[in-house]
Amino acid sequence: MKKSRQLKGWLLVLIWSAIIAAIIAAPSVLPVFRLNLLGRYLSLAIVALGVDLIWGFAGLLSLGQGIFFALGGYCAAMYLQLNSSANLPNGIPEFFSLYGIQKLPFFWEPFKSPLFALIAIWLIPAIVAGLLGFLVFRNRIKGVYFSILTQAALLVFFNFFNGQQKLINGTNGLKTDVTQLLGQMVGSDLVQRWFFWLTAVLVLLTWLFARWIVRDRFGNILIGIRDDEPRVRFTGYNPTLFKTIVFSIAGGLAGISGALYTVQSGIVSPQFMTVPFSIEMVIWVAVGGRGTLLGAILGAVTINYAKSLVSEALPASWMFIQGGLFILVVTALPEGVLGWVQSDGPRNLLTRLGIPRPLSTYPSLEADGDKEVKP
Amino acid sequence: MQLILESLFNGVAIGSVLLIAALGLAIVFGLMGVINLAHGELMMLGAYSTYITQLIFKLPILMPFYNAYVIVAIAVAFLVSGVVGILLERSVIRRLYGNPLETLLATWGVSLILQQFVRSVPLAYGAGLIIALLLGLLLPIVLSKEFISNRYDRFIKLGSWSIATLIGVLTASGLSSSISKIGRASARNVDVTAPSWMRGGIDLWGITFPVTRLVIIVITLISVLSVTWFLNRSVWGIRIRAVTQNRSMSDCLGISTETVDILTFGIGSGLAGVAGVAVSLLGSVGPNVGGSYIVGCFMVVVLGGVGNLIGTVIASFSIGILTDLIGAGRLLTIWPDMPGPLASTVDFFATTSMARVLIFALIVIFLQFRPAGLFPQKGRMVEA
DSSP, X not given: OHHHHHHHHHHHHHHHHHHHHHHHHHHHHSOHHHHHHHHHHHHHHHHHHHHIIIIIITOOOOSOHHHHHHHHHHHXXXXXXXXXXTTSGGGSOTHHXXXXXXXXXXXXXXXXXXXXXXXXXXXXXXXXHHHHHHHHHHTTOOTHHHHHHHHHHHHHHHHHHHHXXXXXXXXXXXXXXXXXXXXXXXXXXXXXXXXXHHHHHHHHHHHHHHHHHHHSHHHHHHHHHHHOHHHHHHTTOOHHHHHHHHHHHHHHXXXXXXXXXXXXXXXXXXXXXXXXXXXHHHHHHHHHXXXXXXXXXXXXXXXXXXXXXXXXXXXXXXXXXXXXXXXXXXXHOTTHHHHHXXXXXXXXXXXXXXXXXXXXXXXXXXXXXXXXXXX | OHHHHHHHHHHHHHHHHHHHHHHHHHHHHHHHOOOOTTXXXXXXHHHHHHHHHHHHHTSTTTGGGGGGHHHHHHHHHHHHHHXXXXXXXXXXXXXXXXXXXXXXXXXXXXXXXXXXXHHHSOHHHHHHHHHHHHHHHXXXXXXXXXXXSSTTHHHHXXXXXXXXXXXXXXXXXXXXXXXXXXXXXXXXXXXOOOOXXXXXXXXXXXXXXXXXXXXXXXXXXXXXXXXXXXXXXSHHHHHHHHHXXXXXXXXXTTOOXXXXXXXXXXXXXXXXXXXXXXXXXXXXXXXXXXXXXXXXXXXXXXXXXXXXXXXXXXXXXXXXXXXXXXXXXXXXXXXXXXXXHHHHHHHHTOSHHHHHHHHHHHHHHHHHHOTTOSSOXXXXXXXX
């Protein structure tokens, strides 16, 4: 037993060093285009971690994470736009003149300060998520009703951002790739490489942060809420508070993710708030393994990378594959890939194929060699 | 007066589209508790069935009956969406009863597949496939019991499926050769042209009522009435309600809950098809046509209170009337000398998308006071 645990520990170290080595090596091995894609997908891993926190641990299936993702993106893009429009007429971004606006709308003003923008990227989505969550959870609206309401909220935000040309350039969105940051063009290779490193570091930090959250009593309460909310309430905890906090954390993470994604893809637009994109976020987590944190990261990166590869080769087939993936994961692999591995799935599969499990006890106490073991 | 009447009519027209779209959902979600995100795609299938029916009626043989194609299309759309819905229930949703969140994700996957199916498979072949499925499922039911339940039943089943497949293939090739428009796959939107009697409008009290809108209101009315009748008066309707209220007790009393599930889901999906006919009369039909309705439908059901039809009816009409009042800026025309700040606020929300924003906010505020909707289900539960 001890030996196998040691082996597992070594294996974990090996996997981690492989991942870190891959990330360090990526910028010199991959062409710029692929590197940029990888950076984008890594930034999506952060929003997936948020989804895993609220869905995998607290059982809240939000179909509206796109709101917070896009809000973070808009915060970053607004700062970048302002930062590089000092020489333009009126000192305001170019698109305003198309709609005959002379003066900057009031809510753009604070984004002139880089410090404010850096804080707003995660704070504004977190506040919006907290407010929305509080209003919903206060009434004990939960389960599918919560999902439907978040989806409706997503549609509302989409309509708002899509319709307001004069405030935030409506459906065209805000471009960031031709803006300036620290005297460099954001779209240039050099800055993109910075962003890749930044994203990789932030993914690691977010992962540690998420682990820290769920390890202690707070995480236990979240799991309690997921499994039996009334009992948590009867024990004297207030589920509303905990749900609001974790939903707001997930919103903040989505904001960070959206900002990183925006600067690496060069534009933020209401397309980030479409319904399919937000549901996709859930499927990354579902495939990776809900409640496993690491699974969320792996799921987000692999599925998106597969998506870009498949859609380059066979554009029409991705929708079929994605649809099939949804059905397959839900019906056949509800714990996700990593969850399946962690719950002894491969060993059980071997048992089913006729290779018995090596026994460490005699006579068999808990696990017979020819039976499946479910944790 | 005239203004108010016109606004009311527009509101009722918008509301009736919402209602017919939400009706099937109210049954599937309200009675079975199943979240079907593919409901919009079932509507899309209904809309495409209307399109194909219309093209078939343009063939020389059927041309004299062209004006009646809408009525045939309603039946066709009901059958097509119903069969696809039943297949969906049997293959996927049946495994997921009691797991609403998982159902939600799986049906979203189904909706993606259906959308891409319409894009990359020629409509004629799709029609052939559905006819084959319909016949294959129907034949064992239509044939007499003695004929099937003997030792050759396996061969009879095989035979009926091969006949169904043959007819399906024949239909597909016949359709694709005689109507070139649906012989090739295309992702472009198609347009359903209304028959001549549905164009134009009826003038009454100085207002023009478009006939298409009136037809949709009538279709909605008939659907709501027949569903109400079915659920309250017919034997199977009563069984459905019994299973809704207490599944295990109904099972003990000899009601086949599996049949009830199939029937409920089939009817709910079929109604989505009927909604598709209504939608196809309003605008062009594309693979994404259903997606734009689905969220609104869920809001209607949640606002109305899950599990009853009256709530759904009232909710959809009030949302419809509010949408028209706010979105078309009618408040300003009805009350021209509104005070300045109020007028500018009303003006800010006077577009369709901004009206949606405001209405959603109103719904969330409403749910703060009545979390279970307009007409909540009575009863005592730990978790209401």
